[in-house]
Amino acid sequence: MSTRAACSPPSFTISCQGCGEAVPRRPWTWKHSCGLPLDVAVHVDKDRIVACRGGDAGGLKRFAPVLPLANLPDTAIGDTPILTEEIEGVRVSFKLEYLNPGGSFKDRGAYVAVARCAEMGFDSIVVDSSGNAGIAMARMGLRLGIGVDVFLPEWTPDGKKRLLRLLGARLHECTGDRMAVHTAALEASGEGAAYVGHWWNPYFAHGVKTMAYEAVEQMPTVDYVVAPVGAGTVLLGLHTGFSELAAAGLLPKMPRLIAAQAAGFAPVCAELGVTRPNAEKSLLADGIAIVDPPRRQQIAGAVRETHGFVVVVEDVEISHALKSLVAMGYIVEPTSAVAFAATLTAIRDGRIPKDSSVLVPLTGTGMKVLEELTEVVSD
Numbered sequence: 213m214s215t216r217a218a219c220s221p222p223s224f225t226i227s228c229q230g231c232g233e234a235v236p237r238r239p240w241t242w243k244h245s246c247g248l249p250l251d252v253a254v255h256v257d258k259d260r261i262v263a264c265r266g267g268d269a270g271g272l273k274r275f276a277p278v279l280p281l282a283n284l285p286d287t288a289i290g291d292t293p294i295l296t297e298e299i300e301g302v303r304v305s306f307k308l309e310y311l312n313p314g315g316s317f318k319d320r321g322a323y324v325a326v327a328r329c330a331e332m333g334f335d336s337i338v339v340d341s342s343g344n345a346g347i348a349m350a351r352m353g354l355r356l357g358i359g360v361d362v363f364l365p366e367w368t369p370d371g372k373k374r375l376l377r378l379l380g381a382r383l384h385e386c387t388g389d390r391m392a393v394h395t396a397a398l399e400a401s402g403e404g405a406a407y408v409g410h411w412w413n414p415y416f417a418h419g420v421k422t423m424a425y426e427a428v429e430q431m432p433t434v435d436y437v438v439a440p441v442g443a444g445t446v447l448l449g450l451h452t453g454f455s456e457l458a459a460a461g462l463l464p465k466m467p468r469l470i471a472a473q474a475a476g477f478a479p480v481c482a483e484l485g486v487t488r489p490n491a492e493k494s495l496l497a498d499g500i501a502i503v504d505p506p507r508r509q510q511i512a513g514a515v516r517e518t519h520g521f522v523v524v525v526e527d528v529e530i531s532h533a534l535k536s537l538v539a540m541g542y543i544v545e546p547t548s549a550v551a552f553a554a555t556l557t558a559i560r561d562g563r564i565p566k567d568s569s570v571l572v573p574l575t576g577t578g579m580k581v582l583e584e585l586t587e588v589v590s591d
């Protein structure tokens with residue numbers, strides 16, 4: 213293929229991850245009629261991946277040959293540094309995703325999901341996250357001139373509401389649980405406004421996959437990847453990226469994916485048939501405290517396919533890992549420490565052997581939750 217061909221937008225298809233049925237790109241659907249999530253498959257090959265390297269474009273814009281978008285907006289998202297620390301005989305490479313402009317890896321997913329909505333002609337989107345995803349979507353909406361309606365529980369901390377308002381989001385506070393918030397968001401979406409909840413959005417993973425593309429340029433080998441798993445967007449995005457690289461023959465070996473879950477919120481364990489003693493529910497890992505994520509089977513499938521495993525950590529381990537990270541100078545939110553806590557556990561029980569090279573994305577900034585952070589660290 214010529215360089216010119218490799219630089220044109222890639223073709224892509226959308227199908228149901230459960231029943232496999234193909235669905236058209238238009239009209240916008242966020243869920244298959246059978247009730248399961250949809251996936252976007254982008255047709256990527258070696259030429260397209262090589263075309264992403266070098267060049268003048270910065271941030272995610274350089275990944276135009278492998279992203280399901282016709283036009284990529286300018287952005288400072290991506291290009292996050294990696295720092296490798298020698299920890300108990302293992303090379304642990306932290307990818308500083310919390311340095312993205314909105315403070316988390318979710319900027320990557322929001323970039324593709326919101327830009328795709330713009331291409332489809334939507335001038336407003338509806339989301340039901342008050343956390344990092346809501347902030348990332350609001351920020352992208354602001355950049356692209358798309359109105360963002362955020363549905364959130366009324367008990368959402370004031371600081372998050374203020375940040376969302378600062379980014380121009382319209383806030384809708386709902387009574388009831390997370391499901392009630394989801395239902396209200398769906399009712400508000402429709403013809404002019406697309407629902408882009410990140411648990412379901414099929415474009416989101418393609419933004420997140422760029423993390424894997426960057427990591428293979430930054431690390432000579434990746435033996436293991438440890439990702440915090442709630443809805444699974446980090447793990448599934450990385451799985452998409454590494455799978456595309458492997459299929460193109462650009463990866464010496466597929467890394468093993470380790471799902472790091474918080475005690476009390478470990479549906480991937482159940483999906484993989486791993487039983488573990490009852491533990492107290494985590495209060496620290498609020499970013500991944502999800503009992504029934506819609507993509508749970510897909511997450512378990514990615515772990516199984518790469519011969520990975522799941523590690524469940526308790527708050528005492530998360531708190532210890534967070535203190536270590538802050539002591540090393542990484543100012544991250546408690547949820548981000550789950551992956552490092554799981555890494556330490558797997559090193560100590562021998563499941564990650566000495567001399568391995570491990571990629572650990574540090575997903576979200578601690579700056580948004582300073583009060584909580586200082587409470588845990590000074591405890």
Ligand SMILES: [Zn+2]
Pocket residue numbers: 228229230231232233244245246247248
């Ligand atoms: Zn289906």
